Amino acid sequence: MSLLEIHDLKVCYGGIVALNGISFGVNEHEIVTLIGANGAGKSTTLRAIMGLIPITSGTILYNGERLHGLDTQKIVEKGIVLVPEGRRVFPNLTTLENLKLGAYLQDKKTVEPNLKRVYELFPRLKERHWQQAGTLSGGEQQMLAVGRALMANPKLIMMDEPSLGLAPLVVKEIFSIIKKINEDGVTVLLIEQNANVALKTANHGYVLETGTISMTGTGRELLENEAIRVAYLGKTR
Amino acid sequence: MRIKRNTILTLAVAVVLVGLLYWLSFNQAKNGMLVSILQKSAIFALVAVSMNLLNGFTGLFSLGQAGFMSIGAYTTAILLIPVKNLDGVYYMNGVSPFIRAVKVYLATLPDWFQAIYPFIALLLGALLAAIVAALVGIAVLRLKSDYLAIATLGMSEIIRAICSSPQMDKITNGSYGLNKIPNFPPLLGGLIPAMLTPFIVVAICITFIMLLIRSSYGRAFKAIREDEIAAEAMGISLVKHKAMSFVISSFFAALAGGLLAMYMRSIEAKTFSISLTYDILLIVVIGGIGSVSGSVLSAFLVTASKEWWLRFFDQPLNILGWQVPLFRTGFRMIIFSVLLMVVVLVYRRGLMGSNEFSWDRLLGRFKRKKLSEGGVK
Numbered sequence: 001m002s003l004l005e006i007h008d009l010k011v012c013y014g015g016i017v018a019l020n021g022i023s024f025g026v027n028e029h030e031i032v033t034l035i036g037a038n039g040a041g042k043s044t045t046l047r048a049i050m051g052l053i054p055i056t057s058g059t060i061l062y063n064g065e066r067l068h069g070l071d072t073q074k075i076v077e078k079g080i081v082l083v084p085e086g087r088r089v090f091p092n093l094t095t096l097e098n099l100k101l102g103a104y105l106q107d108k109k110t111v112e113p114n115l116k117r118v119y120e121l122f123p124r125l126k127e128r129h130w131q132q133a134g135t136l137s138g139g140e141q142q143m144l145a146v147g148r149a150l151m152a153n154p155k156l157i158m159m160d161e162p163s164l165g166l167a168p169l170v171v172k173e174i175f176s177i178i179k180k181i182n183e184d185g186v187t188v189l190l191i192e193q194n195a196n197v198a199l200k201t202a203n204h205g206y207v208l209e210t211g212t213i214s215m216t217g218t219g220r221e222l223l224e225n226e227a228i229r230v231a232y233l234g235k236t237r
Numbered sequence: 238m239r240i241k242r243n244t245i246l247t248l249a250v251a252v253v254l255v256g257l258l259y260w261l262s263f264n265q266a267k268n269g270m271l272v273s274i275l276q277k278s279a280i281f282a283l284v285a286v287s288m289n290l291l292n293g294f295t296g297l298f299s300l301g302q303a304g305f306m307s308i309g310a311y312t313t314a315i316l317l318i319p320v321k322n323l324d325g326v327y328y329m330n331g332v333s334p335f336i337r338a339v340k341v342y343l344a345t346l347p348d349w350f351q352a353i354y355p356f357i358a359l360l361l362g363a364l365l366a367a368i369v370a371a372l373v374g375i376a377v378l379r380l381k382s383d384y385l386a387i388a389t390l391g392m393s394e395i396i397r398a399i400c401s402s403p404q405m406d407k408i409t410n411g412s413y414g415l416n417k418i419p420n421f422p423p424l425l426g427g428l429i430p431a432m433l434t435p436f437i438v439v440a441i442c443i444t445f446i447m448l449l450i451r452s453s454y455g456r457a458f459k460a461i462r463e464d465e466i467a468a469e470a471m472g473i474s475l476v477k478h479k480a481m482s483f484v485i486s487s488f489f490a491a492l493a494g495g496l497l498a499m500y501m502r503s504i505e506a507k508t509f510s511i512s513l514t515y516d517i518l519l520i521v522v523i524g525g526i527g528s529v530s531g532s533v534l535s536a537f538l539v540t541a542s543k544e545w546w547l548r549f550f551d552q553p554l555n556i557l558g559w560q561v562p563l564f565r566t567g568f569r570m571i572i573f574s575v576l577l578m579v580v581v582l583v584y585r586r587g588l589m590g591s592n593e594f595s596w597d598r599l600l601g602r603f604k605r606k607k608l609s610e611g612g613v614k
């Protein structure tokens with residue numbers, strides 16, 4: 001049994017079908033990636049799991065318990081957190097305040113040790129703990145978004161395009177930290193446009209195409225698949 | 238070292254202020270106007286801070302403050318008008334027998350109860366407003382920005398219409414309003430003179446709001462203001478926190494309304510029209526949206542300049558026998574408006590922006606000035 005199981009999930013925005021019955025699973029302690037073109041429905045999948053949008057039909061199970069229909073608050077309490085697309089840090093609050101907000105539902109006792117761990121992973125955030133988050137650089141904001149999610153003691157962390165708009169060196173740094181987080185025992189569900197890095201990092205991958213899953217396999221299998229190389233890795237035939 | 242200096246400075250200022258207020262309370266006769274302006278400023282400071290909690294810290298653009306103030310003012314007034322004055326106040330339509338019966342009964346209770354009764358009245362008014370806010374909030378808090386502003390403004394007008402409607406004659410005295418409301422009560426059995434009561438009540442309330450803003454709830458309010466979706470993804474319940482902010486803000490607005498009733502001694506529905514909300518919004522914006530100390534500072538500055546410093550412009554002015562034409566009643570409001578525009582143009586985000594007062598900042602500014610003067614030499 002997987003940690004997260006999704007069966008025949010369908011989501012519509014008004015009349016528009018965004019997800020047309022997708023099924024996939026995420027095993028505990030794995031890094032799983034969901035790749036796909038713009039508008040394929042990747043962000044929609046994560047929003048549906050977090051309970052931020054209602055689902056039309058299908059089931060979402062976490063540890064065998066149903067997740068769909070629960071309030072986001074309950075879902076966060078179960079140990080699932082989202083690093084949203086576009087970072088979405090709180091711009092007029094300081095770095096430290098942002099981090100503390102990540103721990104909003106957590107026991108006060110866990111704040112200090114978690115803060116220490118986040119500062120170990122991202123020493124930059126410690127240096128800039130007093131700075132308004134809106135004035136941090138793009139890379140620092142992404143680190144803050146990940147750090148903020150880690151403050152919530154996650155068992156499953158879901159990241160929506162963490163490499164968006166970052167320089168190659170920073171992307172490498174972020175991905176090495178994703179691996180570190182995973183080695184600490186956190187399951188990772190990763191969404192990426194940057195299929196190359198994502199598939200190299202992930203144990204499993206799924207390819208989403210306009211609301212349906214078109215391909216699945218291990219990271220390596222997908223990386224070597226000819227169709228994927230053409231569609232997502234920019235290889236010319 | 239620095240922290241010690243700041244505490245000493247704060248204590249010193251507090252002692253001076255309290256001393257000044259005490260001195261005023263003993264020389265009230267000669268300083269009637271000053272006392273009255275300071276009291277009014279304090280009351281407006283509380284409403285402004287309550288509005289700032291909602292608009293500045295939670296990001297909910299609400300314009301319902303006057304409505305909630307009227308709930309507090311009417312409740313406090315009805316509860317406090319002495320039984321012997323009831324017939325005089327409700328001379329047109331009479332008073333509801335139920336209200337009279339309750340008040341006659343309450344008047345028979347012992348002295349210690351009479352001493353705290355005015356504060357119970359204030360609290361009941363505030364609680365009633367909080368209940369109304371909770372009910373209204375369910376409906377309107379789903380709205381965003383301008384739409385929320387219109388809805389709360391409408392609600393405020395509905396409350397006012399209800400208060401002045403003929404159906405409420407026996408309770409609110411309809412369009413005649415209420416008078417003979419007793420002034421502020423003394424505190425601690427007369428140990429603290431009545432004149433100081435509003436300052437103490439306001440100080441306690443604002444301290445409470447400050448503590449709330451600094452708590453994790455306050456941080457959640459700010460998160461909602463900054464980014465609703467991200468806040469929700471952190472597990473912050475939007476419905477719960479918005480309602481909480483709305484209810485608490487209305488509670489304190491109504492409490493200030495009750496104080497205003499005691500201050501004015503007579504109220505009518507017109508007192509709580511849209512222009513009152515506008516006055517408060519002005520104070521909040523001038524002080525800085527998202528700054529409690531800014532709202533307090535601005536409440537005192539705006540009230541004092543409107544009621545006192547600019548009075549001069551309303552008097553006819555003679556220079557060497559020539560009467561300056563502009564100096565007539567009403568001219569001060571023109572000067573006031575011009576001053577407002579200047580302040581807004583110079584301080585684009587209000588006097589304090591979204592910062593709180595701090596000694597370091599104030600002293601730092603002097604230091605910088607000195608340095609730059611030195612540089613010129």
Ligand SMILES: Nc1ncnc2c1ncn2[C@@H]1O[C@H](COP(=O)(O)OP(=O)(O)OP(=O)(O)O)[C@@H](O)[C@H]1O
Binds near residue numbers: 013037
């Ligand atoms: N709030 C909304 N209302 C209507 N349609 C929406 C809404 N949000 C997303 N959609 C539509 O749903 C589809 C999937 O969107 P989604 O954001 O999940 O794509 P994505 O795979 O994350 O794309 P990208 O890689 O560009 O972020 C798109 O066609 C989009 O236009």
Ligand SMILES: [Mg+2]
Binds near residue numbers: 043044160
């Ligand atoms: Mg997306």
